[in-house]
Amino acid sequence: EVQLLESGGGLVQPGGSLRLSCVASGFSFSSSAMSWVRQAPGKGLEWVSGISGSGGFTYYADSVKGRFLISRDNSKNTLYLQMNSLRAEDTAVYYCAKPLGSEYYYGMDVWGQGTTVTVSS
Amino acid sequence: QSVLTQPPSVSGAPGQRVTISCTGSSSNIGAGYDVHWYQQLPGTAPKLLIYRNNNRPSGVPDRFSGSKSGTSASLAITGLQAEDEADYYCQSYDSRLSGSVFGGGTKLTVL
Numbered sequence: 484e485v486q487l488l489e490s491g492g493g494l495v496q497p498g499g500s501l502r503l504s505c506v507a508s509g510f511s512f513s514s515s516a517m518s519w520v521r522q523a524p525g526k527g528l529e530w531v532s533g534i535s536g537s538g539g540f541t542y543y544a545d546s547v548k549g550r551f552l553i554s555r556d557n558s559k560n561t562l563y564l565q566m567n568s569l570r571a572e573d574t575a576v577y578y579c580a581k582p583l584g585s586e587y588y589y590g591m592d593v594w595g596q597g598t599t600v601t602v603s604s
Numbered sequence: 605q606s607v608l609t610q611p612p613s614v615s616g617a618p619g620q621r622v623t624i625s626c627t628g629s630s631s632n633i634g635a636g637y638d639v640h641w642y643q644q645l646p647g648t649a650p651k652l653l654i655y656r657n658n659n660r661p662s663g664v665p666d667r668f669s670g671s672k673s674g675t676s677a678s679l680a681i682t683g684l685q686a687e688d689e690a691d692y693y694c695q696s697y698d699s700r701l702s703g704s705v706f707g708g709g710t711k712l713t714v715l
Contacts, residue, residue: 518704520650520706527606527691527693527706527707527708527709528642528644528650528693528695528706528709529706530695530703530704530705530706533703533704542702542703543703544701544703545701545703578649578650583652583655583661584655587704588637588695588696588697588703588704589638589640589655589656590638590640590652590654590655590656590695591640591642591650591652591695592652592655592661594649594650594651595649596649597649
């Protein structure tokens with residue numbers, strides 16, 4: 484079964500850091516680009532970051548550029564999102580997602596269950 | 605303000621047909637980038653409904669269809685059912701932003 488399982492969410496103070504993880508199973512992880520998408524409470528979906536299958540190419544939304552870092556360990560079938568200098572507006576459910584195709588911006592056919600990040604003092 | 609514009613809400617009676625629009629610009633849909641559509645039920649992760657403008661993943665009923673023209677795209681749902689009540693999002697790529705973009709979402713109410 485194709486599956487994505489996120490972890491690492493929690494409560495963090497403004498200015499703090501958090502690292503999210505997403506463990507993949509059931510597909511060729513190293514061959515697949517991946518993305519992180521978030522959803523603030525009561526709001527719509529927002530693409531956050533994408534990464535190529537090799538990890539050599541990374542992409543970020545302007546809202547997180549310079550603060551977040553996406554990476555992957557293909558030996559562990561795991562995707563990461565290192566979040567630094569967190570702000571209240573980063574509060575959201577964070578999903579990892581796999582695109583149906585070779586590019587991170589293709590339609591995403593597999594989603595994790597999401598992990599909740601709350602930035603508050 | 606989302607790069608892709610969707611109506612906040614649409615509604616229809618069971619059995620009817622509804623459409624949800626997704627309006628972009630020359631840097632995304634108008635530039636030829638594909639549009640994808642998602643359905644999100646309350647409290648759940650999004651589900652891919654339509655990919656590459658008009659393709660349905662396995663398991664998605666043919667009541668759902670997509671189209672694209674110029675700087676806009678549309679999702680059509682025919683034979684509306686109560687379980688179709690959900691939020692719907694369009695997604696594409698924007699060359700000016702160099703990233704993926706979503707529409708603001710449309711809440712579908714089945715009357």
